[in-house]
Amino acid sequence: MSDLSPTRSPESNMDDSRSEADAVSMPLIAPLAAEQQSVSIETREVVFDLKDINVYYGTALALEGVTMQIYKNVITAMIGPSGCGKSTFVRSLNRMNDSIPGFRLTGNALYHGNDIYASSVDPVEVRRRIGMVFQKPNPFPKSIYDNVAWAPRILGMRSGLDERVEQALRGAALWDEVKDRLKRSALGLSGGQQQRLCIARSIAIEPDVLLLDEPASALDPIATASIEELMHQLKRDYTLVIVTHNMQQAARVAERTAFFSLEVSEGKRTGVLVEYDDTTKIFTRPSDKRTEDYVTGRFG
Numbered sequence: 001m002s003d004l005s006p007t008r009s010p011e012s013n014m015d016d017s018r019s020e021a022d023a024v025s026m027p028l029i030a031p032l033a034a035e036q037q038s039v040s041i042e043t044r045e046v047v048f049d050l051k052d053i054n055v056y057y058g059t060a061l062a063l064e065g066v067t068m069q070i071y072k073n074v075i076t077a078m079i080g081p082s083g084c085g086k087s088t089f090v091r092s093l094n095r096m097n098d099s100i101p102g103f104r105l106t107g108n109a110l111y112h113g114n115d116i117y118a119s120s121v122d123p124v125e126v127r128r129r130i131g132m133v134f135q136k137p138n139p140f141p142k143s144i145y146d147n148v149a150w151a152p153r154i155l156g157m158r159s160g161l162d163e164r165v166e167q168a169l170r171g172a173a174l175w176d177e178v179k180d181r182l183k184r185s186a187l188g189l190s191g192g193q194q195q196r197l198c199i200a201r202s203i204a205i206e207p208d209v210l211l212l213d214e215p216a217s218a219l220d221p222i223a224t225a226s227i228e229e230l231m232h233q234l235k236r237d238y239t240l241v242i243v244t245h246n247m248q249q250a251a252r253v254a255e256r257t258a259f260f261s262l263e264v265s266e267g268k269r270t271g272v273l274v275e276y277d278d279t280t281k282i283f284t285r286p287s288d289k290r291t292e293d294y295v296t297g298r299f300g
């Protein structure tokens with residue numbers, strides 16, 4: 001997993017819908033299930049080792065001094081008020097911000113020990129390893145089959161394509177619902193099915209990491225529950241990073257939670273990582289007053 005040298009790869013989708021996360025007013029969130037509490041993070045392999053990451057858009061400092069490690073086969077949630085840089089941060093993990101005019105990142109972003117911003121690294125190869133799913137399901141106006149087969153075809157993974165498509169659709173818990181209509185348009189699927197199709201499309205090329213930026217916020221509660229259930233299944237094979245403004249969702253799905261906030265100084269607003277810990281600790285015994293205010297709904 002250490003070689004990030006150039007190969008032919010699909011461009012990941014550049015669509016992004018900015019979310020307007022509202023403050024959620026609620027009491028402290030119930031602790032996680034015992035299974036999730038038992039994660040001993042020290043024993044986990046580090047996938048991302050991020051040191052003092054600053055992100056600028058032009059002269060505006062959007063994120064300042066983010067230092068954290070993201071662990072293999074763990075679901076890590078990013079929470080915090082709208083505009084605190086959650087999307088900026090996850091998009092920096094697979095170089096999805098590169099095309100934004102004025103984007104600049106400083107600090108050290110290591111992925112399996114490799115600097116993903118090193119000049120020798122091909123951003124397309126980074127995005128092949130580190131897939132992304134967006135808030136708004138964005139299937140191509142093609143058949144269900146062709147959506148999933150799209151990236152494997154571009155990468156020349158043509159042998160066993162039918163099996164690969166089936167595998168990806170099974171992996172995204174969608175196969176049983178679509179196996180009899182693979183040649184029909186993906187646009188005929190429900191929103192929740194479309195989002196699982198987008199996940200199938202991402203995993204069809206067997207990435208290492210999946211970044212999900214508010215993947216369920218455009219979905220109804222039942223479709224949301226199926227995405228959350230799917231995430232638990234996917235973490236066996238993938239490392240997952242999810243942005244969510246729904247704190248209960250973070251508590252339900254993630255073992256680790258990072259709380260970002262906005263610092264306001266001289267009229268400038270900068271996103272900072274306030275606290276990063278086991279999800280249970282963030283929601284029940286946060287170390288920082290700002291985290292406590294946020295998770296108890298005193299601040300949004």
Ligand SMILES: Nc1ncnc2c1ncn2[C@@H]1O[C@H](COP(=O)(O)OP(=O)(O)O)[C@@H](O)[C@H]1O
Nearest residue numbers: 019057062081082083084085086087088089100
């Ligand atoms: N493409 C962009 N160009 C300029 N500024 C941006 C861009 N995307 C985000 N920003 C700014 O960066 C800050 C963080 O935004 P974002 O990462 O979208 O926050 P969040 O996902 O937490 O709501 C905001 O001030 C936002 O206006």
Ligand SMILES: [Mg+2]
Nearest residue numbers: 018019086087
């Ligand atoms: Mg966002």
